[in-house]
Amino acid sequence: xxxxxxxxxxxxxxxxxxxxxxxxxxxxxxxxxxxxxxxxxxxxxxxxxxxxxxxxxxxxxxxxxxxxxxxxxxxxxxxxxxxxxxxxxxxxxxxxxxxxxxxxxxxxxxxxxxxxxxxxxxxxxxxxxxxxxxxxxxxxxxxxxxxxxxxxxxxxxxxxxxxxxxxxxxxxxxxxxxxxxxxxxxxxxxxxxxxxxxxxxxxxxxxxxxxxxxxxxxxxxxxxxxxxxxxxxxxxxxxxxxxxxxxxxxxxxxxxxxxxxxxxxxxxxxxxxxxxxxxxxxxxxxxxxxxxxxxxxxxxxxxxxxxxxxxxxxxxxxx
Amino acid sequence: xxxxxxxxxxxxxxxxxxxxxxxxxxxxxxxxxxxxxxxxxxxxxxxxxxxxxxxxxxxxxxxxxxxxxxxxxxxxxxxxxxxxxxxxxxxxxxxxxxxxxxxxxxxxxxxxxxxxxxxxxxxxxxxxxxxxxxxxxxxxxxxxxxxxxxxxxxxxxxxxxxxxxxxxxxxxxxxxxxxxxxxxxxxxxxxxxxxxxxxxxxxxxxxxxxxxxxxxxxxxxxxxxxxxxxxxxxxxxxxxxxxxxxxxxxxxxxxxxxxxxxxxxxxxxxxxxxxxxxxxxxxxxxxxxxxxxxxxxxxxxxxxxxxxxxxxxxxxxxxxxxxxxxxxxxxxxxxxxxxxxxxxxxxxxxxxxxxxxxxxxxxxxxxxxxxxxxxxxxxxxxxxxxxxxxxxxxxxxxxxxxxxxxxxxxxxxxxxxxxxxxxxxxxxxxxxxxxxxxxxxxxxxxxxxxxxxxxxxxxxxxxxxxxxxxxxxxxxxxxxxxxxxxxxxxxxxxxxxxxxxxx
Numbered sequence: 140x141x142x143x144x145x146x147x148x149x150x151x152x153x154x155x156x157x158x159x160x161x162x163x164x165x166x167x168x169x170x171x172x173x174x175x176x177x178x179x180x181x182x183x184x185x186x187x188x189x190x191x192x193x194x195x196x197x198x199x200x201x202x203x204x205x206x207x208x209x210x211x212x213x214x215x216x217x218x219x220x221x222x223x224x225x226x227x228x229x230x231x232x233x234x235x236x237x238x239x240x241x242x243x244x245x246x247x248x249x250x251x252x253x254x255x256x257x258x259x260x261x262x263x264x265x266x267x268x269x270x271x272x273x274x275x276x277x278x279x280x281x282x283x284x285x286x287x288x289x290x291x292x293x294x295x296x297x298x299x300x301x302x303x304x305x306x307x308x309x310x311x312x313x314x315x316x317x318x319x320x321x322x323x324x325x326x327x328x329x330x331x332x333x334x335x336x337x338x339x340x341x342x343x344x345x346x347x348x349x350x351x352x353x354x355x356x357x358x359x360x361x362x363x364x365x366x367x368x369x370x371x372x373x374x375x376x377x378x379x380x381x382x383x384x385x386x387x388x389x390x391x392x393x394x395x396x397x398x399x400x401x402x403x404x405x406x407x408x409x410x411x412x413x414x415x416x417x418x419x420x421x422x423x424x425x426x427x428x429x430x431x432x433x434x435x436x437x438x439x440x441x442x443x444x445x446x447x448x449x450x451x452x453x454x455x456x457x458x
Numbered sequence: 459x460x461x462x463x464x465x466x467x468x469x470x471x472x473x474x475x476x477x478x479x480x481x482x483x484x485x486x487x488x489x490x491x492x493x494x495x496x497x498x499x500x501x502x503x504x505x506x507x508x509x510x511x512x513x514x515x516x517x518x519x520x521x522x523x524x525x526x527x528x529x530x531x532x533x534x535x536x537x538x539x540x541x542x543x544x545x546x547x548x549x550x551x552x553x554x555x556x557x558x559x560x561x562x563x564x565x566x567x568x569x570x571x572x573x574x575x576x577x578x579x580x581x582x583x584x585x586x587x588x589x590x591x592x593x594x595x596x597x598x599x600x601x602x603x604x605x606x607x608x609x610x611x612x613x614x615x616x617x618x619x620x621x622x623x624x625x626x627x628x629x630x631x632x633x634x635x636x637x638x639x640x641x642x643x644x645x646x647x648x649x650x651x652x653x654x655x656x657x658x659x660x661x662x663x664x665x666x667x668x669x670x671x672x673x674x675x676x677x678x679x680x681x682x683x684x685x686x687x688x689x690x691x692x693x694x695x696x697x698x699x700x701x702x703x704x705x706x707x708x709x710x711x712x713x714x715x716x717x718x719x720x721x722x723x724x725x726x727x728x729x730x731x732x733x734x735x736x737x738x739x740x741x742x743x744x745x746x747x748x749x750x751x752x753x754x755x756x757x758x759x760x761x762x763x764x765x766x767x768x769x770x771x772x773x774x775x776x777x778x779x780x781x782x783x784x785x786x787x788x789x790x791x792x793x794x795x796x797x798x799x800x801x802x803x804x805x806x807x808x809x810x811x812x813x814x815x816x817x818x819x820x821x822x823x824x825x826x827x828x829x830x831x832x833x834x835x836x837x838x839x840x841x842x843x844x845x846x847x848x849x850x851x852x853x854x855x856x857x858x859x860x861x862x863x864x865x866x867x868x869x870x871x872x873x874x875x876x877x878x879x880x881x882x883x884x885x886x887x888x889x890x891x892x893x894x895x896x897x898x899x900x901x902x903x904x905x906x907x908x909x910x911x912x913x914x915x916x917x918x919x920x921x922x923x924x925x926x927x928x929x930x931x932x933x934x935x936x937x938x939x940x941x942x943x944x945x946x947x948x949x950x951x952x953x954x955x956x957x958x959x960x961x
Contacts, residue, residue, distance in 0.1 A: 320825060320827065321825065324827045324828055324830065325820070325825050325826050325827050325828060326816055326817065326819075326820035326826040326827075326828060327826065329809065329812070329813070329816055329828065330816070332802075332805065332809065333802055333805065333809065333813055336802035336803070336804055336805045337798070337799075337801070337802040337803070337805075339798060339799050340798070340799050340800060340801055340802050340813075341802070341813070342761075342781060342782075343759070343761065343781060343791060343793060343799055343800075344785075344813040344814045344871065345781060345782035345785035345786070345813075345814050345875075346782070346813065347782060403802070403804060403805065404804075
């Protein structure tokens with residue numbers, strides 16, 4: 140029994156197992172939980188969250204943290220919308236509006252990521268402070284730029300990227316596959332884990348530590364911007380506060396999946412399962428029509444539980 | 459007369475490697491005992507046991523005839539054992555008085571600190587140690603010698619009956635050293651027993667009543683100070699039977715210089731270091747702890763800066779090249795601190811072994827995917843070459859390996875980069891005898907294949923067994939150079955000992 144428990148705890152699929160157990164446990168009490176409509180709903184809201192969380196995974200593996208991911212979502216959303224909307228946008232009615240808008244949004248994400256990466260890698264500032272400042276600064280900037288208004292009338296070619304679940308699914312799948320390749324099979328991936336495990340040893344072994352850390356933040360910024368494309372498409376509106384409330388979901392889901400806050404540990408698959416678990420909890424509590432506060436409390440408890448399980452796994456891993 | 463302190467059969471091993479093997483000796487009441495031995499002879503471990511930082515595997519200690527088994531440093535302090543360390547343990551942001559009474563402020567009504575009493579008692583203690591500073595002086599304003607006096611005052615405030623001085627004169631000027639010795643005389647007159655640890659053998663011979671020599675975790679010699687001379691101490695410290703065999707060389711140094719230092723200096727760290735390392739040569743660097751050997755290695759590898767001089771690799775100056783550029787040009791560096799700088803302890807054997815040479819397996823940009831099959835083949839072949847324990851799986855974390863196997867992983871990592879010159883800093887520290895031989899074989903094999911090896915070691919035997927030439931460093935400078943024909947353990951050790959500074 141203990142051997143089985145041990146193997147289950149240490150398995151890559153542990154969190155997927157938790158998802159199944161959780162779904163089975165709440166389904167009888169939650170009307171409509173397993174309806175195809177609800178499952179599609181879960182999938183739709185899960186996709187952009189997974190994209191941001193994958194970026195967060197990359198930064199966490201390098202031993203950092205990116206609190207500015209949600210600010211990127213808001214800032215990219217309004218920058219894209221300002222450029223593309225049919226009323227005031229300078230790309231309005233252009234056939235290239237959608238691709239140029241997406242490129243602009245990604246550039247915003249990469250730019251914010253580059254600022255974070257530069258401050259952390261070159262100036263050796265603590266990632267928490269750097270990205271916290273970036274979060275406050277850039278989300279403030281987004282609100283200021285738009286006077287806190289949403290921007291509507293986005294081109295259909297753009298909104299379908301996030302609005303059509305099949306397209307969003309294809310994009311997310313491509314990102315996940317690419318992330319998997321990058322983390323498990325590329326030079327950058329091996330370097331990333333080494334830097335997360337022990338930056339000094341990595342430096343002495345000739346790893347370009349600064350460059351790797353910098354790139355991790357750029358990747359996180361890029362993926363947050365891509366998530367913004369999906370969210371903005373789903374909402375069909377550019378909003379400066381888009382994604383403002385999902386920061387803890389992003390970090391919580393990543394950590395529930397098993398990625399370590401101390402660096403050196405994390406997998407694409409883990410984050411996929413972590414996001415799935417968080418969304419299942421979120422969705423089921425919503426269906427029970429609990430208040431927002433109750434849901435937040437319940438999610439807090441779940442994240443705490445995940446942290447406990449993680450430290451138990453870590454202890455099992457190194458006896 | 460009872461002894462102030464008695465060690466009886468103290469044993470301690472770390473990870474299966476014995477560090478203390480039945481150490482027994484006594485410190486007479488009111489006497490000063492000099493404790494000498496090479497780095498790694500077990501002095502620090504023994505003192506850590508006495509101070510409650512470590513618990514012995516076997517044996518017991520008697521303090522004033524009563525059993526002494528501290529499980530925590532505060533137990534030892536309460537029992538009247540005080541330490542005056544090489545690196546002082548004072549809070550520099552606090553005043554002298556605060557440092558002295560940190561754990562036991564005189565209080566009024568049980569809560570508030572009684573400032574007046576604190577002040578008076580501090581002044582009295584400072585008078586005893588001869589320090590003329592006000593009790594509310596911040597420690598940051600004191601010189602190293604004055605700080606040491608504060609430490610001694612603290613020992614007195616705790617009513618210490620046994621005071622251990624660990625290399626107390628390292629950071630003191632000659633005048634401060636004399637003042638310290640005068641104070642030690644006073645303490646002795648008051649009946650305080652002392653243990654005096656130092657590499658400066660003249661001091662030990664002159665200051666101490668009795669002397670104990672530790673070697674390889676056992677007492678190699680003991681007796682009254684009059685029975686010893688510097689020469690006898692040195693031979694007791696190093697003169698062990700040859701228990702380790704060294705593999706034989708198949709090659710010899712050639713004329714080509716691979717690594718060269720020209721008057722490399724960094725204020726306060728190293729000064730005026732010049733040497734050449736030739737292809738196929740094993741050049742040893744000997745010296746005591748703090749002589750600047752590791753610091754030199756770090757400068758050579760580009761981890762620390764140097765203000766003057768030049769470092770040349772294959773005849774070309776390195777200027778300020780970052781470590782990875784030096785690696786690309788054929789330099790390798792096995793660090794002294796394996797856990798923190800040599801390995802990613804929680805990462806797998808395969809990931810650690812491959813880290814330096816990873817680029818060789820990477821494909822084209824942008825993704826630069828690794829050729830995993832070739833990667834695995836390389837790892838398998840290098841594992842064979844370094845004879846890594848076959849039971850260990852590639853995916854196993856290196857933290858689960860023994861010290862010797864961990865070091866083989868580090869060496870394998872560097873071998874894959876095919877370096878022209880290797881800097882090895884204490885490569886066999888914490889490695890058992892069997893694995894040591896294999897490491898020696900690998901090191902000599904590298905030299906036989908034409909690499910230059912710079913070997914830093916605190917074990918003189920290891921250096922004389924492996925090197926073609928040995929440089930001896932002391933206080934940041936090269937003090938002497940010996941070629942293979944001139945190797946002599948006692949001369950090497952003598953050259954490494956810091957001479958008394960003439961006043």
